[in-house]
Amino acid sequence: MYNNSMEKLHIPVLLSEVLAILDPHPGESYLDLTAGYGGHASKILDVTRQFKDSCLIDRDQFAVExxxxEFPSEVNIMHSDFYSAVLQLIECGKTFDxxxxxxxxxxxxxxxxxxGFSYHHDGPLDMRMDRRQELTAEKIVNHSSERELADIFIRYxxxxxxRAKLLAREIVHHRPIKTTKELVDIIISKSKYSKTHPAARIFQALRIAVNGELDxxxxxxxxxxxxxxxGGRLGIITFHSLEDRLVKDYFKEAASYGEESQLRLINKKPIVAEKSELGINPRARSAKLRAARKD
Ligand SMILES: C[S@@+](CC[C@H](N)C(=O)[O-])C[C@H]1O[C@@H](n2cnc3c(N)ncnc32)[C@H](O)[C@@H]1O
Structure with a gap:
């Protein structure tokens, strides 16, 4: 099932590490909360061959299409945010390996x-993963107070x-702002040289706020x-410290009830990408994989 066009669209991060740690076997059912372009899903389903009891979720219509x-019609593909989808699966009594x-x-x-996700391209200030939702980055940038904007930049x-307050003030002064380039130019005009792109943190913050990612x-x-x-295995890949902290704390708590603990950590330290992967896929630079097993 795995084909090169998937890799061209999106190279799955930590693929061999995910396969090693989740250890799929023929007949096992699979739930992918963020299936995207199916890179991980395809490799796992190639081993399990269990289609009718597997489920792929994504909130992005392009990914879902x-x-x-690409996947057999028996696979349940849900166009939804993963919180609502998991609630639905619980209601139907579905469980996965x-x-x-x-x-x-x-x-x-x-x-x-x-x-509108990238500070490298010019486009509308959108940043919605699910284009059915009303809140966009444009609404946040143009309709939040200076204080709310600064708070978003600090928290997310x-x-x-x-710097958050300085940028918030500058943004409010230049409103209305319609495009990613306009926003990037405002940020750059108030930035000194740095190794990372000066707009990286602001774009991350807006994206998290638009999509309610941490909640x-x-x-x-x-x-x-x-x-x-x-006996099932759960793997989670994060890309920045805010996500990773939530996962790390949750795993620690879930594993801390002795006999009654729901999950047991498979790896104490998060798994990160080998140098060889970074050469092919720079996105893997900040990826961390944590995994747990249900006994
Ligand atoms: C890093 S990509 C996943 C790539 C995938 N593992 C692959 O190999 O192709 C993350 C995907 O998760 C989706 N996503 C992020 N947050 C989501 C959420 N809360 N609910 C559903 N999908 C989400 C995004 O739309 C995106 O397609």
């Missing part, structure tokens, strides 16, 4: 100018308070043991 065109979440954005989301971009993760993690079979 792609998944529907393997669960994977690979948070963040896909390469096609970053590469399409019209999605981990921007220093002084989705925090609400969904405690539900996952309910959809994981005994």
């Amino acid at each position: 792609y998944l529907k065109s 393997i669960i994977l979440a690979d948070f963040g954005v896909s390469s096609p989301q970053l590469d399409m100018d019209s999605r 971009g981990e921007e220093k308070p002084g 989705e993760i925090a609400q969904t993690l405690p539900l996952l043991p309910k959809v994981l079979n005994k």
